[in-house]
Amino acid sequence: MNIKIKPSTVCLAALLAVFVTVFSLPAAAESGFTGMQIQGMSEKIAKALGRKAADGVLVRDVALGGPADKAGIHLGDLIFKYVGKNIDSFQTMVKTAGSTRPGQEVEVSLVRQGKPMTLTMKLGKWTKPWRITDTAVASLPQYRLTMATLTQKLRKGLGLRWSSIGVVVTLVDPDRTDIGLRRGDLIVQVNQHDVWLPEQVVEQYKATKKAGRKDLLLLIERVNGFYFMLLPVK
Incomplete structure (x- = not known):
């Protein structure tokens, strides 16, 4: 043939x-x-x-x-x-x-x-955010929110930029429209602190709650740009 x-x-x-x-x-x-x-x-x-x-x-x-x-x-x-x-x-x-x-x-x-x-x-050194190869997961149960590290495979699947660094929202309660987060969001900063591991987001949440503050300030990256939003602390 x-x-x-x-x-x-x-x-x-x-x-x-x-x-x-x-x-x-x-x-x-x-x-x-x-x-x-x-x-x-x-x-x-x-x-x-x-x-x-x-x-x-x-x-x-x-x-x-x-x-x-x-x-x-x-x-x-x-x-x-x-x-x-x-x-x-x-x-x-x-x-x-x-x-x-x-x-x-x-x-x-x-x-x-x-x-x-x-x-x-x-030239610089390869810092920790650029060395991520394995998936790590953490959650905030009160929001039914699950987060994961941003691997190359996940970055490609979500259509994020090569230079994007942050923590990916992999699961969120669809009924919690009040918190503004959605599946696929990339959490870049929490209270002006850069994050690249899910546990870092959890630690910032705990620190904010301990300090008696009512909200977390999140910097989110989506395909169409960056956004600041508040996540209420419970």
Whole structure:
């Protein structure tokens, strides 16, 4: 049996093949943390940008307050040189980044809107929120509220940004419309404290109750943005 594949299908498959990311998990040798997500180039993308070759990598996400953000790297920047090495492919970028160490200052040469520039970035360490690989669960029974750590699989399933950090609401009493939370919400902060483990939310709740305050201030991330809301303390 002969199977015919349309050329457009092949092109699409090739294009999707380069939509891969790096820096989502620390390397075994503890490479420096950049706080950015990148994407490989393709010939079609290069042509769209008016470039002759499909070299370099594109920045597709930047973690707020991370090394890349502090260095002034923006979404859409095209990195063509990293630590003095020409980046001719996605694989070269991965290998080069893997040889760096926390605290190291690296030069990043890039093109932004057709203008070349070089920035200096001080690499960070892989902090605990970025090291989460296993699921941990905690609950607030009075709301029939269950929360879980944000793993890569859960982040993808909920359509959250790569740079999102927080605790996921996995179950909430549908009749408790007064508390405002819903399944899939990402709790980013509790009373201005960053959280990434469910138990941290529970601890903040207990501390607030002990202090005699009536509400918790939550910062919630949803697909369409961030929201502050109050959770009554019982």
